[in-house]
Amino acid sequence: MIDILISGLLLSGTYALVAMGLNLQYGVARIMNLANGEVLVLGALAAFWLYTTSQVSPLLTVILVIPVSFTGNWIIYRFLLTPLVKRSKTQGALEVDSILATFGLSFIIIGIIVSIEGGFFAYKYLSEPIRILGSTTSLNRLLAFLVAALIGVALYLWLNFSRPGVAVRAVAVSTEASGLVGINVPRVSAIAFALGGTITAVGGALISTFITLDASMGVVFTLKALIIVIMGGVGEIRGSIIAAGILGVVETGVATLVDPGLTLASAYLIFVLILLFRPQGLFGKHTT
Amino acid sequence: MKRSNWQELIWAAVITILAAFWPMLANGYWLGIGVDVMMYVALATSWVLFSGPTHYISLASAAFFGVGGFIVGTGMSDYGTSFWSMLALSAVVGAILAALIGLATLRLSGVYFVIFTLGLAEMIRNLVSWVQNNFLGSRGLYVLTDFSDEHLFWMLLVTSCSIYLVGWIISRSRLGFAMRIIGGNETVARHVGINTSMAKVILFTTTGLFGAIVGAIIAPRWSYIEPNQVFSPQLSFFVVIMALLGGSGRLWGPVVGVIPFLLIWNWVDANFPNQSILVLGLAFLLIVYALPNGFVGRIEDLHNKMKRHS
Numbered sequence: 001m002i003d004i005l006i007s008g009l010l011l012s013g014t015y016a017l018v019a020m021g022l023n024l025q026y027g028v029a030r031i032m033n034l035a036n037g038e039v040l041v042l043g044a045l046a047a048f049w050l051y052t053t054s055q056v057s058p059l060l061t062v063i064l065v066i067p068v069s070f071t072g073n074w075i076i077y078r079f080l081l082t083p084l085v086k087r088s089k090t091q092g093a094l095e096v097d098s099i100l101a102t103f104g105l106s107f108i109i110i111g112i113i114v115s116i117e118g119g120f121f122a123y124k125y126l127s128e129p130i131r132i133l134g135s136t137t138s139l140n141r142l143l144a145f146l147v148a149a150l151i152g153v154a155l156y157l158w159l160n161f162s163r164p165g166v167a168v169r170a171v172a173v174s175t176e177a178s179g180l181v182g183i184n185v186p187r188v189s190a191i192a193f194a195l196g197g198t199i200t201a202v203g204g205a206l207i208s209t210f211i212t213l214d215a216s217m218g219v220v221f222t223l224k225a226l227i228i229v230i231m232g233g234v235g236e237i238r239g240s241i242i243a244a245g246i247l248g249v250v251e252t253g254v255a256t257l258v259d260p261g262l263t264l265a266s267a268y269l270i271f272v273l274i275l276l277f278r279p280q281g282l283f284g285k286h287t288t
Numbered sequence: 289m290k291r292s293n294w295q296e297l298i299w300a301a302v303i304t305i306l307a308a309f310w311p312m313l314a315n316g317y318w319l320g321i322g323v324d325v326m327m328y329v330a331l332a333t334s335w336v337l338f339s340g341p342t343h344y345i346s347l348a349s350a351a352f353f354g355v356g357g358f359i360v361g362t363g364m365s366d367y368g369t370s371f372w373s374m375l376a377l378s379a380v381v382g383a384i385l386a387a388l389i390g391l392a393t394l395r396l397s398g399v400y401f402v403i404f405t406l407g408l409a410e411m412i413r414n415l416v417s418w419v420q421n422n423f424l425g426s427r428g429l430y431v432l433t434d435f436s437d438e439h440l441f442w443m444l445l446v447t448s449c450s451i452y453l454v455g456w457i458i459s460r461s462r463l464g465f466a467m468r469i470i471g472g473n474e475t476v477a478r479h480v481g482i483n484t485s486m487a488k489v490i491l492f493t494t495t496g497l498f499g500a501i502v503g504a505i506i507a508p509r510w511s512y513i514e515p516n517q518v519f520s521p522q523l524s525f526f527v528v529i530m531a532l533l534g535g536s537g538r539l540w541g542p543v544v545g546v547i548p549f550l551l552i553w554n555w556v557d558a559n560f561p562n563q564s565i566l567v568l569g570l571a572f573l574l575i576v577y578a579l580p581n582g583f584v585g586r587i588e589d590l591h592n593k594m595k596r597h598s
Contacts (some may be wrong), residue, residue, distance in 0.1 A: 104572025
């Protein structure tokens with residue numbers, strides 16, 4: 001029982017990070033990004049590729065990934081998604097367009113990944129066992145959790161106690177009103193989108209140290225991140241963290257007690273319960 | 289009752305009769321393509337039935353399709369039932385599944401629905417594999433019938449026509465009128481007293497029903513069925529691309545999208561198998577940026593322009 005709790009919570013650290021990334025993209029930039037999981041897999045590919053070809057530590061890769069993915073995601077937002085934002089008359093139309101466009105993007109990214117590495121991203125990094133509270137886990141899981149927590153806290157502080165962070169939160173509340181008080185909404189949206197993508201890619205590099213990924217696995221992560229965001233409430237960072245904890249523990253529980261093949265089904269079960277009883281999320285305000 | 293409505297129906301009938309002769313003209317490879325085309329025409333038309341007026345992107349086609357194929361497989365292989373009774377059963381199960389999904393997600397905004405359908409086929413595949421491994425003990429299922437490709441082609445043609453007819457009847461009914469208002473502005477629809485979620489659930493149920501029927505009809509073609517094969521998520525993406533490429537504003541739009549996309553896809557897949565997924569991505573981007581209303585939208589634009597000039 002304690003095993004499930006500990007490995008579930010360790011797993012949820014990276015889940016929470018990825019969900020925060022998606023939350024920035026959907027909550028602030030208003031883009032439902034279905035290519036989120038593929039960006040995560042790209043981060044994982046970078047960690048795998050640098051480690052196997054030139055023995056670069058995944059921790060160093062995390063730092064290298066930041067500028068690259070920030071620029072990449074900024075370009076995507078600026079040139080691929082801004083035309084859609086300008087064209088759409090309603091939020092609904094933008095949602096349909098952004099879903100289709102990021103969907104296309106996800107397949108293109110998969111195509112690129114497959115041409116670099118078609119198989120599994122399998123490598124061993126810090127896979128020594130360690131004991132926490134009498135339960136055995138591996139060092140890489142703990143490390144990934146700590147790094148994720150560090151980034152999460154930094155993001156939280158930045159959003160709450162810095163001027164640009166407040167601007168980002170203002171845009172999340174209302175694009176019109178923040179435009180009126182002199183916030184450059186397109187700029188803030190682009191930054192939020194790029195930042196969200198960067199966090200996701202970092203999460204991918206971290207996850208790759210303890211889960212073996214391949215090109216086709218992005219969609220599962222997109223789905224989990226979306227479920228976490230909805231469960232926690234759109235735009236709620238704290239909600240995402242708690243929701244990620246719930247998902248991580250439930251998934252690990254189902255995988256160890258019932259069958260590892262049913263993790264996705266357990267995520268769906270949580271999703272259905274949320275949709276039926278609290279569609280605004282555990283911590284969301286009632287708006288829908 | 290507008291005259292153009294009847295005109296459209298007559299055109300549909302003429303095309304159907306012409307299409308029915310295809311198995312006599314073609315055999316082997318081209319008959320196989322014909323079956324593929326008919327299968328996607330049926331799936332994409334039933335997709336448009338729901339997603340056309342509501343603008344909700346459904347990625348559930350593979351789930352319904354898989355359920356249909358799987359029920360036929362299980363019934364005929366493990367319980368020795370007839371194909372026709374399983375076909376009827378899969379229609380019922382597909383409809384119930386769609387109704388349940390609809391009741392859970394369609395009361396809320398469209399995003400929840402898209403997300404829910406995104407992993408649905410994969411989730412059902414996991415569940416089915418789990419049940420098979422732990423309780424049924426067999427993984428592969430045999431579907432042995434004396435249907436050949438031309439029989440499947442005609443059955444799918446009949447299915448496509450039924451979907452079209454159902455759509456045609458709905459569009460002229462109270463439900464169709466309600467859907468057009470919902471598509472225009474959902475808040476307005478709710479204020480004039482339309483039960484919007486119920487209307488959407490009913491429409492989605494028909495999509496699920498037909499999706500399962502198509503899956504059931506295709507099952508004999510494989511003769512050996514595995515969950516990994518019938519619940520392929522790629523099918524859902526294909527259906528969305530073909531329907532949008534043709535144009536989801538008209539019920540006959542998908543027919544225009546299916547044929548060119550399938551031909552291009554087969555060519556790319558045969559010549560550049562590693563790049564085929566890129567084509568899928570590019571097709572989505574093409575739809576969003578260049579053809580927001582599909583081929584049909586383009587044709588109608590040109591038609592209107594010519595009318596104004598003359």
